[in-house]
Amino acid sequence: MPTWDQVKEGDAVTPLVKGPIHREEIKAYGTASGDTNPIHMDEKMGVAMGLGGVIQHGLRSMAFVSQMLTDWAGSPHALKKIDVQFRGMVRPGDTVTSTAKITRKYQANQQKLVDVDILQEARSPVGKGTITQFEGVQVEWEEAAFRGWLKGGDTLIYEPVKEEKGADKKNRIEFKLYRTQNSILGKATVILP
Amino acid sequence: MSNHYKEYIGKGYPPGKPISVTADAVKKFAESVGDMRPDYLNGSLALPSFANHIFVKSLGGAVVALKGLVKNPGKILHAGETYEYIEPVKPGDTITTTGKVANVYEKANMLWIVTEAEAQNQHGRTAIKATMTLAVRPGGF
Numbered sequence: 001m002p003t004w005d006q007v008k009e010g011d012a013v014t015p016l017v018k019g020p021i022h023r024e025e026i027k028a029y030g031t032a033s034g035d036t037n038p039i040h041m042d043e044k045m046g047v048a049m050g051l052g053g054v055i056q057h058g059l060r061s062m063a064f065v066s067q068m069l070t071d072w073a074g075s076p077h078a079l080k081k082i083d084v085q086f087r088g089m090v091r092p093g094d095t096v097t098s099t100a101k102i103t104r105k106y107q108a109n110q111q112k113l114v115d116v117d118i119l120q121e122a123r124s125p126v127g128k129g130t131i132t133q134f135e136g137v138q139v140e141w142e143e144a145a146f147r148g149w150l151k152g153g154d155t156l157i158y159e160p161v162k163e164e165k166g167a168d169k170k171n172r173i174e175f176k177l178y179r180t181q182n183s184i185l186g187k188a189t190v191i192l193p
Numbered sequence: 194m195s196n197h198y199k200e201y202i203g204k205g206y207p208p209g210k211p212i213s214v215t216a217d218a219v220k221k222f223a224e225s226v227g228d229m230r231p232d233y234l235n236g237s238l239a240l241p242s243f244a245n246h247i248f249v250k251s252l253g254g255a256v257v258a259l260k261g262l263v264k265n266p267g268k269i270l271h272a273g274e275t276y277e278y279i280e281p282v283k284p285g286d287t288i289t290t291t292g293k294v295a296n297v298y299e300k301a302n303m304l305w306i307v308t309e310a311e312a313q314n315q316h317g318r319t320a321i322k323a324t325m326t327l328a329v330r331p332g333g334f
Contacts, residue, residue: 018227025225032218032225034249039267049267050330058271063226063242070241076232076281079241083275083324 001074004105004112004192011102013116016068019095020125021056026092029060051089052148058086061096061183065118068098073190080111084118084186091149093142094122096183103187112192120184124149126156126177133171144179154179198297198304201262206310209251209290214239216284222246239282244321247282247312251290259306262297268333272305273326280320287315295324304329 002011023043030036035057038045046054062084070078090096097120104115129139144150162174216236222243223233232238263269282288292310299305305328312321 025227028221029225032222033245035245037266037269045267057245059242059245059274060226062274063228063240063245066241067226067228070230076230076238076240079276079278081275081277082241083273085273085326086271 001072002192004114007102007105007114007192009102009105013068013072013100013102015097015099016064016071017095017097018064019123021090021092021094021096023054023092026054026056026060029057033057033059035059053143054092056090056092056094058090058184061086061090061120061122064096065098065100065120065184065186065188068100069116069188069190072100073192075191075193078191080113080189080191082118082186082188084184086183087185088122088181088183089149090122090183091124091144093144094124097121097123098184100188114190114192116188116190118184118186118188119182121180122183124179124181126150126179128174128176131173131175139177150179154181198262198299201259201294201297201306203293203295205293206252206291206308209292211287211289212247212251214243214247214282214284214286214288218246219243219284236284239284239286241276241278243282244276244278244312244323247288247321248290248292248310248323248325251288251312252292252310259294262304262306263329263334265333268330270328270330271325272328273324275322275324277322278320279322280314280318282312282314282320286320288312288320292323302331304334 030040100116100118102114124144125142126144127139127141157178159176164172219239233240290312295309296307308325310323314320
């Protein structure tokens with residue numbers, strides 16, 4: 001963990017990755033927090049409310065950001081203020097990466113402080129498949145693709161995960177497709193030792 | 194904006210029911226977000242994000258205050274949240290919350306509700322200040 005003397009403006013906070021998110025985890029957060037709005041707890045209600053299924057509580061995503069900052073600062077008391085906007089829905093299957101960057105380093109009221117800009121990104125699996133020389137492209141779609149979770153303007157990311165070159169020249173590529181979107185943008189003030 | 198919405202601005206929530214912070218509630222909350230710092234699991238301290246539990250549990254009055262403004266809670270989305278941490282919260286504390294509707298407005302076909310709240314501990318000192326922004330989708334207001 002860094003001390004205030006060691007950091008400078010522009011430095012990145014150690015990122016925190018969580019996921020893939022499971023429906024049971026969302027439900028457990030609903031019970032633990034008391035926010036049992038059916039859009040988080042009940043798949044059918046999530047659909048009925050026009051969301052295509054349950055979504056993660058924004059505040060569970062925010063908790064990941066808080067954890068990133070207290071882990072990085074090395075103290076559960078390090079978080080002085082956090083201010084976030086929820087920009088995209090986090091859904092089952094998503095992997096959530098929280099990041100932050102120092103924008104200001106200063107002292108106030110005998111505390112050594114840094115302000116950070118927060119960016120959290122949710123990566124949704126869209127499909128997985130194979131490309132072979134003679135059979136072409138085969139894709140097995142994930143929930144995001146057939147439950148209306150994608151929106152116009154989304155960019156799909158192609159990621160080859162395995163490439164095989166057979167002796168008979170039957171080349172084969174296994175790949176995954178993802179969509180990434182910002183789930184949280186925000187700012188925080190953190191106390192450093 | 195119609196006068197119907199304006200009448201809610203500045204309206205205070207009925208006093209929140211005091212809640213006792215228990216080690217078990219903090220532990221379950223920490224486990225539900227996967228933040229396994231020993232302080233949160235052994236009853237020493239509540240994690241910062243436990244603020245959500247506090248405001249949800251103690252601000253039941255908000256539901257009453259917003260009645261008539263939000264017709265379908267299923268159409269509510271959380272749009273933003275601010276927490277200012279002033280004093281740590283730990284198991285054994287008794288927290289009382291007060292709050293008000295700070296603003297209500299329509300934008301992009303949605304109704305936006307901004308609430309401000311404060312959580313005070315048993316010593317009468319403010320532990321957490323919160324600002325919550327809710328967006329109510331069409332059909333919900």
